[in-house]
Every structure is written in structure tokens, then in C-alpha cells.
Amino acid sequence: MENRFFPLFVNITGKKALVVGAGKIAIRKVETLIEYGARVSVITREIKEERFLSLENIDIKIGEFDETLLDDVFIVVAATDNSEFNRYIYELCNSKNILVNSITSKDSMNCRFASILETEEYQIGISAKGNPTKSKALKNRLLTIIDK
Template identity: 25%
Template structure:
């Protein structure tokens, strides 16, 4: 079956994320979230925390570490949950409780229990591209990230900024503005050497 995922970009400063697990997997997930959305609201629940995780969260005021075992009450007020432990039974318990609480969940390294994936991200200023292999190969996603990171020029963010200014000055209805913007941005996709 082909990839039927629907890509979305969450505004994590408006949502609250629960991460269960304070080890390497929890650190990886929290770091990925904070790297992309530094104002994220995250609660990490675990009996123990890696020193690197404790150091990381000191830089982010909206992240809280709670040293305790996971309980279903941890899901109250949460919008997303990530089961990020190396204990399959605990991850399954977090999944069960999240489903009962109607909280979207990602269970690390268990695609069949995931409502969403944390994809590889390419970012150039305001441009952000998420890459998904539908859980089949995170390694391929990481390789594609490297290729795109190198292929997309850093100057693209300046182009985006200028296009916002142009868009705000355009006259006409939505369809007319789209047509004008398509004409202006045609140069971005035109094969090299081809004239307008």
C-alpha cells in the first residue's frame, strides 16, 4: 500500500505534548521537537532522566521534567503523546491509555501503534519540508534530508520574504492573485537556460 499519510504542521506552542521516557529515545524525541519548535509545551515523565536531557530542558522554559512512573492522569490536558521508552510493555500501556483519552500518540519504533510520525525535517529559514517514508525507513528519510539540505540555497528565505511583500501588494480576487504569483515564481521551477 502506498503512503496515505496526510502531512500537517502542528503549532506546538498552542498544544501540550507528553513524552514518556527520560532515556536516549526520550532525549531524541524532545530534542527533535524543540529543534523545530523551541516554544513547545512539553512534559516529560520518567523515573530517571539522562543528564543531557536535564541540561537540554534548562534552555526551554516550557518544558517540565516530572520524576515519577507514568499514569493515565499524565494524559490530562495533553494534545499529543510520545511513548519513548525501551520498555515495550510500558510503551503499549501508554498507547492504550492515550487511545482511551483520545490523545494522538506516537510509539517509538512501533509504526503500527502510531497516529503520527516525527519525520525528517529540512529547514531553510521559513521553508520547512517534512519527509516521511510511512515508517518504512527512517534511514532513507535522513539521507533525503541531507540531499535537500545541501540542494536548497540558504537565500530561499529571502525570496520567501520578498514574495510576502509582493503578495500583499497584489490586486484582485484570490484566483487572480494566485495566477500572478504563479507567473512570478515560475522562474523557481523553470529548467536552467529556458527563457520565459
């Protein structure tokens, strides 16, 4: 059964966020979380994206994921290239009522990151049901309408 997602804007300032993995998609998720004020921790076996090394206000640990890392966490991003492991993280977080996003599945998550269009007057979150290319294309089209 496909998940149905309720659109919601939420304040994550000061909330604990855990990202499992440190690749290209993970860095984009981390940058978004930081931009909106989350306190971000990353657990990874290896840093695959060098931009992680230039980020400030982030806690990076090289090592293995452990369930105790979920203590007091508001949101988790399962950002490994192992879909089975990401599903395990999803199931664990979902059972603990922790928001969790997965980069390898449209269904093994209980929240999505939207493509965000933000101007002085508007904040619009766009979801193409897990297709980031379509979300970004619509965002760019909307920008041309709003900027007029």
C-alpha cells in the same frame, strides 16, 4: 493493518506535550518539541540521557506513568524501551483522541515525527514510513539541491 499517515503541519506552540521515558531517542523528541514551542513534561523512572539535565523550560518528574498525566495533553511520546508499555500508552491516548508517537513501533502510534528540513523559503517534512535513517539521508540530499 499498517497505519496510513496524512501529512500535516501543525502549530504546537503552547500545547502540552508529555514524553514518557528519558533515553537517547526521548531527548531528540523533546528537543524537537521544545524547538517548536510545546510545553514539555517528562515522566520517567530514571534519566538515562544526561542532556535532559541541561534543558530549560521542561518539567521532569521521576516516577511512574499514570493516566491522569494525560489531562489536557495535546501530544504524547511513548519513549520507553518497553514495547508493550508503549503500546499500552498508545491505546490509552488513541482512545482519548490524543496524538501519540511511539519509538518502538511503526503501528502503535497515530502520528509520526518527520525529519525536518527548514530554510528561509521552505519547510519540508520527510517521512520514510518509520525509518529515520532513510528520512535523514533524503533530507541531506534535498539540502544539496535547495542550497544551489
